[in-house]
Amino acid sequence: MNSTRITQRELESYLWGAAVVLRGLIDAGDYKQYIFPLVFLKRISDVYEEEHSAAMAIYGDEALADLPENHRFAIPDGASWDDIRAVTKDIGATILKAMRAIEKANPDTLPGVFGEGDWGNKNLLPDSTLSELIEHFSTETLSIANLPEDELGNGYEYLIKKFADDSGHTAQEFYTNRTLVHLMTLMLQPQPGESVYDPTCGTGGMLISTAAEVKRQGKEWRNLRLYGQELNYGTSAIARMNLFLHGVTDGHIAHGDTLAQPAFHDTDGHLQTFDVVLANPPYSIRSWNRAAFAKDPYGRNTWGVPPQGRADYAFFQHIAKSLDPKTGRAAVLFPHGILFRREEAELREALVKSDLIECVLGLGAGLFYNSPMEAVVITLRTSKPAEHKGKVLFINAINDVAREQAQSFLRENHQMKILNAYRGFADAHQFAAVATLDQIAQKGYSLAIPLYVAGAKAADASEQIDFLDALADWRAAAVAADATTAAVLSLLRAEVSA
Secondary structure (H helix, E strand, C coil), X not given: CECCCCCHHHHHHHHHHHHHHHECCECXXXXXXXXXXXXXXXXXXXXXXXXXXXXXXXHCCHHHHCCXXXXXXXXXXXXXXHXXXXXXXCHHHHXXXXXXXXXXXXXXXXXXXXXXXXXXXXXXXXXXXXXXXXXXXXXXXXXXXXXXXXXXXXXXXXXXXXXXXHHHHHHXXXXXXXHHHHHHHHXXXXXXXXXXXXXXXXXXXXXXXXHHHHHHCCCCCCCCEEEXXXXXXXXXXXXXXXXXHCCCCCEEEEEXXXXXXXXXXXXXXXXXXECEEEECCCCCCCXXXXXHHHCCCCCCCCCCCCCCCCCHHHHHHHHHHCECCCCCEEEEEEEHHXXXXXXXXXXHHHHHHCCCEEEEEEEEECCCCCCCXXXXXXXXXXXXXXXXXXXXXXXXXXXXXXXXXXXXXXXXXXHHHHHHHHHHCCCECCXXXXXXXXXXXXXXXXXCHHHCCCCCCXXXXXXXXXXHHHHHHHHHCCCCCCCCHHHHHHHHHHHHHC
């Protein structure tokens, strides 16, 4: 067993080696529900032993060394990694028993954290495979001395990305481009002691990004209060593990449907509000309870009730309602359709009139994972500076994206260019423009970026705005158009004519 410092390259090889053991036995999309819990179990078991050794050096007494105050988590007898490793038969059942015992022994922090993997299914995971997996993980000691929280957290993020790559179409709800998440975090500038919320948190990457940024600035990050809700039970468990492995102690991840049953409330039963909201909601979902939203007990339908075929503005209104009235600010990743689709015109008009919108940022293609779609980030702010009230900043950053090895991302210079324009809140030739709410009203309350940036044709409320021409002009401004152009424009025509 290795008891020396683990490099990032060694960690990545070690983590991915577990997936190699499972390859061909289970679907790539299912790796996560077995590998992540084992990594977490190994980590907390090794840290417990590390804490025990440190306490023994002080007290010289086994009973004192095992006292709860010397440990972050309790590991009951029979539930340690070495206990599992000693078993040669019914290994899956042993793993599951140990996980449930640890959850029960840590009722305030770890209930349900290991998820619901089918560990007892020997057809799926025979003893020989589990034994190989356990021996693989036993080659390293995941103590804090060997692997500080930041570095293990980075390894976890690496594994999330690799699983997203491997599982293809299932990645959309599992992984959000981290360079874009970083930009969104920089735009909102989370501060020590603030509350941060992601209503569709996936594996928790956006929440972790806020803590990482505050820490990078040399500020106190452990007092950030992080909240997330995730519909998929297994993914919500991974998010909880992810926060723990990044050293986040004040993290609250709830499982459930954010639209149907929002998890966080204040003492009066109203929706809890937050200083910062970061989100990448599932876009244009059709299966949601529109009838319930029409009489929403939390008052989230103030702009109106979205069409059944698209829940985007339901999530949008949930986010707006979740903002602290004084400090609240949000950055939300959406598809471009929410800016101009006719079926949401009344909702969009109410949104504009609320004067919550601070910025509409259009980004290049491919920043939605494994999708050629262009992304748009909309920022909201409940207390705008006086000089920004009644105004919206539009940024056309369609060209500011890099693509390597079939992956799109934002380089640091892209992020800084966008961030400077966002903070400057001023017109910039063919890149940014400030529009008043009256000017937006004159354009039929459309938020389509080419109507405001890069010489798009003027239109007043009495004219029918040709969104297709405007969008085509905008795309033509791109330095490199790829083979998806025709397909994307065809989809847009279908959307607008719908």
